[in-house]
Amino acid sequence: MNTSLSIRHLRAFTEVACCGSFTQAASRLHLTQSSLTATVKQLEQSVGLTLFDRTTRRVLLTAQGEQFRPVAEKLISDFDTAIGDLQAIAGQQQGQVGIAASPSTISRLLPPVIDDYRQQFPEIAISLRDDSAGQIEQRVLDNDVDFGIGANHSANPELYYQPVLTDRYGVVVPEGHRFEGFESVQWQALIEEELLFLSADTGIRAQLNQFRQAGQLQLSDQKAILEVSNPAGIAALIRQRIGISVLPALASSTESFKALHFIPLVEPQMRREICLVSRKGRSLSPAASTLLSFVRQHFLTMRLPAYLESTAQPQHSNQDL
Amino acid sequence: MNTSLSIRHLRAFTEVACCGSFTQAASRLHLTQSSLTATVKQLEQSVGLTLFDRTTRRVLLTAQGEQFRPVAEKLISDFDTAIGDLQAIAGQQQGQVGIAASPSTISRLLPPVIDDYRQQFPEIAISLRDDSAGQIEQRVLDNDVDFGIGANHSANPELYYQPVLTDRYGVVVPEGHRFEGFESVQWQALIEEELLFLSADTGIRAQLNQFRQAGQLQLSDQKAILEVSNPAGIAALIRQRIGISVLPALASSTESFKALHFIPLVEPQMRREICLVSRKGRSLSPAASTLLSFVRQHFLTMRLPAYLESTAQPQHSNQDL
DNA sequence: TTCATTTATCGTATTTAACAATTAATTAAT
DNA sequence: ATTAATTAATTGTTAAATACGATAAATGAA
Numbered sequence: 001m002n003t004s005l006s007i008r009h010l011r012a013f014t015e016v017a018c019c020g021s022f023t024q025a026a027s028r029l030h031l032t033q034s035s036l037t038a039t040v041k042q043l044e045q046s047v048g049l050t051l052f053d054r055t056t057r058r059v060l061l062t063a064q065g066e067q068f069r070p071v072a073e074k075l076i077s078d079f080d081t082a083i084g085d086l087q088a089i090a091g092q093q094q095g096q097v098g099i100a101a102s103p104s105t106i107s108r109l110l111p112p113v114i115d116d117y118r119q120q121f122p123e124i125a126i127s128l129r130d131d132s133a134g135q136i137e138q139r140v141l142d143n144d145v146d147f148g149i150g151a152n153h154s155a156n157p158e159l160y161y162q163p164v165l166t167d168r169y170g171v172v173v174p175e176g177h178r179f180e181g182f183e184s185v186q187w188q189a190l191i192e193e194e195l196l197f198l199s200a201d202t203g204i205r206a207q208l209n210q211f212r213q214a215g216q217l218q219l220s221d222q223k224a225i226l227e228v229s230n231p232a233g234i235a236a237l238i239r240q241r242i243g244i245s246v247l248p249a250l251a252s253s254t255e256s257f258k259a260l261h262f263i264p265l266v267e268p269q270m271r272r273e274i275c276l277v278s279r280k281g282r283s284l285s286p287a288a289s290t291l292l293s294f295v296r297q298h299f300l301t302m303r304l305p306a307y308l309e310s311t312a313q314p315q316h317s318n319q320d321l
Numbered sequence: 322m323n324t325s326l327s328i329r330h331l332r333a334f335t336e337v338a339c340c341g342s343f344t345q346a347a348s349r350l351h352l353t354q355s356s357l358t359a360t361v362k363q364l365e366q367s368v369g370l371t372l373f374d375r376t377t378r379r380v381l382l383t384a385q386g387e388q389f390r391p392v393a394e395k396l397i398s399d400f401d402t403a404i405g406d407l408q409a410i411a412g413q414q415q416g417q418v419g420i421a422a423s424p425s426t427i428s429r430l431l432p433p434v435i436d437d438y439r440q441q442f443p444e445i446a447i448s449l450r451d452d453s454a455g456q457i458e459q460r461v462l463d464n465d466v467d468f469g470i471g472a473n474h475s476a477n478p479e480l481y482y483q484p485v486l487t488d489r490y491g492v493v494v495p496e497g498h499r500f501e502g503f504e505s506v507q508w509q510a511l512i513e514e515e516l517l518f519l520s521a522d523t524g525i526r527a528q529l530n531q532f533r534q535a536g537q538l539q540l541s542d543q544k545a546i547l548e549v550s551n552p553a554g555i556a557a558l559i560r561q562r563i564g565i566s567v568l569p570a571l572a573s574s575t576e577s578f579k580a581l582h583f584i585p586l587v588e589p590q591m592r593r594e595i596c597l598v599s600r601k602g603r604s605l606s607p608a609a610s611t612l613l614s615f616v617r618q619h620f621l622t623m624r625l626p627a628y629l630e631s632t633a634q635p636q637h638s639n640q641d642l
Numbered sequence: 643t644t645c646a647t648t649t650a651t652c653g654t655a656t657t658t659a660a661c662a663a664t665t666a667a668t669t670a671a672t
Numbered sequence: 673a674t675t676a677a678t679t680a681a682t683t684g685t686t687a688a689a690t691a692c693g694a695t696a697a698a699t700g701a702a
Contacts, residue, residue, distance in 0.1 A: 005404055006327040008659090022680060035660045037681065047404060048411035050604045056668045056679040063464070063606055064410055071403045078399065082392045083326055083368060089385055090369035143384065283371045283383055325689090343649060356691045358650065377648040377699045 007079055009043040010072045012036055013051060017069050020059050095287040096125035098145035103130040104231065104251045105149050105274070108305055109165075113298045117291055124287045132199070132229075140277050146288035148277035149295065161275040164299045167248040168271050168307040170264040172257060174238050184266040194243030196234050197227040232256040248272055249307035264307055273311065328400055330364040331393045333357055334372060338390050341380050416608040417446035419466035424451040425552065425572045426470050426595070429626055430486075434619045438612055445608045453520070461598050467609035469598035470616065482596040485620045488569040489592050489628040491585040493578060495559050505587040515564030517555050518548040553577040569593055570628035585628055594632065 015025040016036065026036040044051050051065035061069060089095045101110065106128050114126060131139060136148035137156055152161045171190065173179045179189075226243065228234045234245050235256040252262045276292060278284065284292060300310045336346040337357070347357040365372050372386035382390060410416045422431065427449050435447060452460060457469035458477055473482045492511065494500045500510075547564065549555045555566050556577040573583045597613055599605065605613060621631045 004658095006329060007400075008327060023678085031659095032661055033680070034662080034682080038659080041681090047407040049407055049607070053603050054680060055602060056666080056681090058668095059680085060603070062604055063467075064407065068403070068407060071406075075396075075400055075403060079328075079396055082389070082396055085392075086368040086370055086385065086389060146384075281376060282374050282381070285384055286370070329690095344647085352690095353692055354649075355651080355693080359690080362650090375649065377650090377697080379699090380649085 005043065005046050007076060009039055009046075010076050012039040013043055013065075014069065014072050014076060016040055016052065016059060017061055017065065017072075022054075022059060090286055092121050092124060092287050092290060094123050095285060096127065097285070097288045097291050098127040098129065099147060099149060099291070100129045100131045100136040100139040100145040101149040102132070102136070102251070104254050106130050107255075108250060108253055109149075109299070109302075110295075112302060113291075113294050116298070117294045121287065121290070124291075126291070136277060140279055143279070143282075146278075146284055147292055149274065150277060151272050152275050152277075158280055160278050160280045161273075162278070162296075163273040163275045163311045164296055165250075165274040165304070166271050166309045166311050167250045167274055168264055168269065169246055169248055170252070170262045170307065171244055172235070172238055172247050172252045172260050172262055173244045174241055174260055177244065177261070179244075179263050180261050182263050185263045186267045187265055187270075188267070190246070194226070196237050196243045196245040198231065198234065198245075198247075199227050199229040235260060250274070250305060253305040262307070326364065326367050328397060330360055330367075331397050333360040334364055334386075335390065335393050335397060337361055337373065337380060338382055338386065338393075343375075343380060411607055413442050413445060413608050413611060415444045416606060417448065418606070418609045418612050419448040419450065420468060420470060420612070421450045421452045421457040421460040421466040422470040423453070423457070423572070425575050427451050428576075429571060429574050430620070430623075431470075431616075433623060434612075434616050437619070438615045442608065442611070445612075447612070457598060461600050464600070464603075467599075467605060468613055470595065471598060472593050473596050473598075479601055481599050481601045482594075483599070483617075484594040484596045484632045485617055486571075486595040486625070487592050487630045487632050488571045488595055489585055489590065490567055490569055491573070491583045491628065492565055493556070493559055493568050493573045493581050493583055494565045495562055495581055498565065498582070500565075500584050501582055503584050506584045507588045508586055508591075509588070511567070515547070517558050517564045517566040519552065519555065519566075519568075520548050520550040556581060571595070571626060574626040583628070 011029065012025070015029055016022055019025040019028065022036055022040070023033045026033040029036065031039075040052065049064050050062050051068065053060045053062055085094075099110075110128065114128075117124075118126070127145075129139065129145060131148075131150075133150050133153040136150040137153055137159060139145045140148045141156070141158060149164075152163075155161075171179060171185050179185050226237075228237065231247065231251045231254065234247070235252075238244060238260055246265065247262075249262060249264070252260070276295065278292070304310065332350065333346070336350055337343055340346040340349065343357055343361070344354045347354040350357065352360075361373065370385050371383050372389065374381045374383055406415075420431075431449065435449075438445075439447070448466075450460065450466060452469075452471075454471050454474040457471040458474055458480060460466045461469045462477070462479060470485075473484075476482075492500060492506050492514075500506050547558075549558065552568065552572045552575065555568070556573075556575075559565060559581055567586065568583075570583060570585070573581070597616065599613070625631065
């Protein structure tokens with residue numbers, strides 16, 4: 001079999017073909033002439049063909065050698081570029097990273113991170129997908145993205161959640177609402193208020209339901225629930241004085257909420273952890289790993305929107321997930 | 322550098338990717354699992370990238386591994402087919418052979434050889450070029466053909482001449498000529514005859530000139546020489562009774578000479594050796610080497626045209642030329 | 643938990659490749 | 673013709689790469 005043959009033999013062959021001399025080719029390959037001679041002979045014996053006609057004075061390709069030469073050169077070149085491409089990915093001179101996150105994360109938190117990262121790794125393509133909490137997890141599970149940024153929505157055992165920020169729930173009210181100017185609002189004060197909800201599969205709505213089931217929150221069930229699929233829609237409804245809403249601070253910090261007021265809820269204070277979500281047992285690409293570190297680092301040091309706190313976390317390599 | 326990487330690493334990679342298991346892949350590669358593990362790890366370290374995410378239960382390609390897999394498979398496949406093609410040539414399952422020979426050799430001697438050879442090696446393409454003696458040598462020197470069949474025209478030191486047949490000169494005369502019915506004709510008897518010559522660069526004409534210069538042949542120089550470039554043309558002129566000609570038996574045995582008579586010349590008997598002409602210091606391709614053997618073998622045993630004799634020659638391999 | 647299975651690791655043996663020195667062959671120059 | 677110079681082939685030895693066997697650690701299932 002040709003199992004014993006290798007790229008090494010092809011390199012030897014092409015170099016001798018190029019130089020027309022074993023001695024010279026050996027020197028260019030940083031080998032001794034004897035070693036090179038042996039390698040070429042090995043190739044010839046394996047294929048059962050004489051590739052060179054040699055005298056001590058001249059080394060010439062046979063007809064078959066001539067025929068094989070461009071083939072061998074292409075094989076070597078293809079091999080080297082394939083390996084080179086891999087190394088470029090490893091060295092982050094190329095590649096791509098995909099992140100799934102909530103719209104507010106993308107618009108409020110990521111821009112400075114991306115800016116910093118792109119300056120350092122301009123050749124890496126970045127794709128940001130805005131998704132709801134459940135979708136973020138699904139995208140990570142499906143390998144649609146390299147990692148996600150979002151709440152620990154389902155505590156999926158296949159996923160690894162690394163908390164980076166603590167977000168805080170509060171009410172969002174329009175100008176002139178009775179809560180305006182309050183330092184804080186108690187959950188109980190929400191009775192009698194018309195509440196606007198985010199659609200069921202969002203993290204916010206899920207947690208609210210959890211509270212209600214635990215009895216910590218008595219809200220009137222009687223009224224028909226009014227739910228909207230995204231925060232910007234809720235903002236518009238609040239501005240129209242249709243009602244008020246309970247939202248995390250981050251979600252209420254986007255442009256859509258400009259003229260509205262966020263007042264933190266107390267008794268109990270309710271928080272949610274924003275995590276870096278990756279798939280257990282799957283390693284990150286070098287580019288993704290670096291970007292993830294950038295995110296964590298920025299979240300630790302950046303100036304955050306009101307009521308968000310970075311979650312202190314020992315900085316360790318992500319290889320040991 | 323990736324100098325240490327080899328096709329072996331790619332085979333290991335693709336096999337593990339295919340099997341999804343080191344143990345299974347190792348068995349298919351006839352290796353131990355530990356060895357295969359080491360090889361894959363070596364590949365990963367050389368490119369600086371994790372290609373597989375492994376647990377003891379599952380081996381999955383990373384995104385980069387997934388990306389690399391088809392590339393690696395193509396590299397391996399290209400490599401194997403390239404080597405396979407060489408081996409096929411060596412095994413004479415494919416290839417081509419070119420021979421240069423005189424028209425009479427091609428039409429009178431080669432057909433049964435070619436027929437035999439083609440039955441045994443139907444995949445080898447054969448090209449036959451009819452050339453004059455000088456052209457035959459030139460074609461061999463230029464590597465236009467693998468070998469030639471013809472006279473030792475110029476005794477070129479770059480060429481190796483292997484005699485296989487002895488041809489004999491004689492006069493070719495039309496019906497009713499005064500020589501008709503003779504057993505033989507003396508060279509001296511040619512005085513007074515109108516002689517038709519082959520063009521200067523043909524072997525026949527060259528040898529006639531040689532004789533004349535040596536004084537062994539007194540022909541009238543006075544008459545304007547009438548020369549024709551190929552034997553068929555001479556035959557036509559003889560048939561028109563323009564003159565007669567001195568030709569080797571082989572050349573006068575083709576269809577063109579059907580109604581003409583060949584009478585051997587004596588005092589002296591003049592012969593020419595027909596040789597297999599190959600280039601010194603250049604090895605023959607396996608296909609050419611085999612065909613050359615076929616030619617020699619047939620020439621030794623075949624039923625030859627009149628006045629041709631096979632030149633007994635020890636049969637040795639052509640590798641030691 | 644325990645069991646079966648699988649990958650990783652470690653030390654050793656074997657195979658392969660590289661080296662240095664020498665031989666044989668070829669060409670050019672004397 | 674002889675010599676000198678150059679080059680590929682050969683040989684014996686050393687170093688490195690590769691494979692092996694046994695064992696440990698990890699994982700998922702019974």
